[in-house]
Amino acid sequence: MALIAIIDDDPDIIEASSLVLKSKGYEVVTASNPDDGFKIVTENNPDLIILDVMMDEPDDGFFLAQKFKRNNITTPILMYTSVSKTIGFEFGSGDMVPVEDFVEKPISPDQLIEKVKNLLK
Amino acid sequence: MEDRNPYILIVDDERGLRLGTQRLLQSEDFTVDTAENGTEGILLGTRNDYDLAIIDMKMPDxxxxxxxxxxxxxxxxxxxxxxxxxxxxxxxxxxxRIGAYSYIPKPFTPEELLHQLEKGYNQRVLTIEAEKLRKEREERLLELASEQSRLKTIINSISGGVLVVNKSGEVVYFNNAALKNLNLDSLTIGQYILDKIPEKATEIVSGFIDGATAENLTKSIQIELIKDTLFVEIICSTVLNNDSSFAGVVLIIRNITEMKKIELVKSQFVSMVAHELKTPVAAVQGFLKIILDDSIPITEDQQREYLSRSVGRLQGLLDLVNDLLDISRMELKTKQRELGSLRLKEILESTVQFLKFECEHKNIQVISGIPDNLPVLHADHNELTRLFTNIISNAIKYNIENGKIFITVTEEKHYLVIAISDTGIGLKEEDRKKLFHEFFRAKNEKTRGISGTGLGLTIVQRIVDSYHGKITVESEYGKGSTFKIYLPKTNK
Incomplete structure (x- = not known):
């Protein structure tokens, strides 16, 4: 079964997301800051990365996504966002942010599983 | 002049003629002066403004x-x-040639003389009337000129740009600020302007000109002329002639760069707030959906844990909303301040008492050195309590188990200095700098698991500022922090 890395600074979100994914049989590794996130991805070589857009700084999720691409890590990334509408970003195009898909918090288990399945195809 | 008798000077060396003429003219209601020689004639004639003068040609002197x-x-x-x-x-x-009005041959009959004088006197009246009118006109012109230059000075002094465009799209008037606010180097009266001003403003102006509307219309627009540097608001209004026909358009160009910057800060704040509010909601919803989802198997213990974590997140959300409301009240100043004479010692002691449970929970000892004879402070009780609660609760939250908190108050010139030190985890230098930023929370391996809104110190800073005080922070990562609050002594 596929391995998924979850990088988010909110332990409750990590917990809930992990539980949902594990219940469907996925394996999960987690990190709560960009540095640890980079480490678990390089060490475990997951099939999918779930990445929160905002951790210590308002957009360090973006920077981490860019860092992955710069280091030739082509693992698909699903980005968690929370305030896309208020900060005016038109998400959906990967040109500016090198990620495969976005999902806006709060996320329902069904929605998460569907997005994950799509990206793992 | 019509109200008084004609005033005449007779200069003649012949006494008989002089007196005869004087008597004749006086009987005709002239006011008469006489001079018996040329010297006296010049003296009187230059000193008094006579209407008329009769000067004898041949005089001895x-x-x-x-x-x-x-x-x-x-x-x-x-x-x-x-x-x-x-x-x-x-x-x-x-x-x-020298300026005589006429020539009276001697001897003359009274009729001849009076006829000549009447003609001369009429001339004098006309001349003076003409002179008066000319003077008045000159004065009015001068007034008009100074009125115009005053208006010009005023219009040139205002920071708003003023630009007037006629029906053909040519500049009729502009002030200095118009050039500056439109970022133009120069303009010439009569110059076609519609290709010089921002396109969106041109659209409005052209619309007015094409419509040649005979009514007062105003449209405004905001334009970013230089990226991140110059924002202007252009207000276009129709200018009408006296008969209400369309004359042109006046543009008022305001520099609104500062306003836009504040707006940006505000909208950034709003998106930060939205993020902070949404995060706990997302966490709670995540847990609840798992609990409700039959396809995700969880134990009863897990369910219990998720519910209790949800309650914790909701409490955090509530705290955040309360902090936000406090900040908004402080900004709007809608909160009525109740200033009273307060004893710092009492407030600090009751705050410590209020946080006793949190202290005992981590076995933290509070050691205070607060003199009894401190001057009273003129301040709002709730605000000061809030200020010290936020700082002391941070000193507890970011302290170690079995740690200590020191509270001292000293007098330093015009200030009462409250120092609150802890033996906690301290601050990294880069975090210390951002400490008072909204929603900033130091994140490292030691702060994990400590909850907070990120607004506590923002509120502290605002309260201190509102009393014209100041706050300083000294800290060493891993050792502890000291917050010093300087509150001005009340002058009484």
């Missing part, structure tokens, strides 16, 4: 023409007659 010349020089409006028995064409011409 000074020639009549010389007297005429002097009088005309000083009193150009005095109508002068030359009287002489030796009439000649040449002298007549010479006298007229």
């Amino acid at each position: 000074i020639d009549g023409l010389e007297v005429l010349k002097e009088i005309k020089k000083a009193r150009p409006n005095t109508v002068c007659f030359i009287a002489t028995a030796f009439a000649s064409y040449d002298t007549a011409i010479e006298a007229t």
Whole structure:
């Protein structure tokens, strides 16, 4: 079964997301800051990365996504966002942010599983 | 002048003629002065503004023409007659050239004299009337000119740009600020302007011109002229002639860069707030959906844990909303301040008492050194309590188990200095700098698991500022922090 890395600074979100994914049989590794996130991805070589857009700084999720691409890590990334509408970003195009898909918090288990399945195809 | 008698000077060395003429003219309601020679004639004729003067040509001391010349020089409006028995064409011409109104041949009959004087007097009235009108006109022009220059000075002094465009799209008027706010180097009156101003403003102006509307219309627009540097608001209004026909468009160009910057800060704050509010909601919803989802198997213990974590997140959300409301009240100043005479010692002690449970939970000892005889503070009780609660609860939250908190108050010149130190985890230098930023929370391996809104110190800073005080932070990562609050002593 596929391995998924979850990088988010909110332990409750990590917990809930992990539980949902594990219940469907996925394996999960987690990190709560960009540095640890980079480490678990390089060490475990997951099939999918779930990445929160905002951790210590308002957009360090973006920077981490860019860092992955710069280091030739082509693992698909699903980005968690929370305030896309208020900060005016038109998400959906990967040109500016090198990620495969976005999902806006709060996320329902069904929605998460569907997005994950799509990206793992 | 019509209200008084004609005022006349007779200059003649012949006594009989002089007195005879005087008597005749006085009987005709003239006011008469006489001079018996040229010297006296010049003296009187230059000193008084006579309506008329009759000057004898031949006098022993000074020639009549010389007297005429002097009088005309000083009193150009005095109508002068030359009287002489030796009439000649040449002298007549010479006298007229110098400024004589007419020439009276001697001897003259009273009728002849009075007829001549009447004509001369009318001339004098007309001259003076004309002069008065000319003066008035000059004064009015001067006034008009200074009114115009005053308006010009005023319009040039205002920071808003003023630009007037006629029906053909040409500049009719502009002030200095118009150039500056439109980022133009120069403009010339009469120059076609519609290709010089921002496109969106041109659209409005052209719309007005094409419509040639005979009504007062105003449209405004905000334009970013230089990226991140110059924002302007352009207000376009129609200018109408007196008969209400369309004359042109006046543009008021305001520099709104500062306002836009504040707006940006505000919208960034709003998106930060949205993020902070949404995060706990997302966490709670995540847990609840798992609990409700039958396809995700969880134990009863897990369910219990998720519910209790949800309650914790909701409490955090509530705290955040309360902090936000406090900040908004402080900003709007809607909260009525209740200033009273407060004893710092009492407030600090009751705050510590209020946080006793949190202290005991981590076995933290509070050691305070607060003198009894401190001057009273004139302040709002709730605000000061909030200020110390936020700082002391941070000193507890970011302290270690079995740690200590020191509270001292000292007097330093005009300030009461409250120092609150802890033996906690301290701050990294880069975090110390951002400490008072909204929503900033130091994140490292030691702060994990400590909850907070990120607004506590923002509120502290605002309360301290509102009392014209200051706050400083000294800290060493891993050792602890000291917050010093300087509150001005109340002058009483």
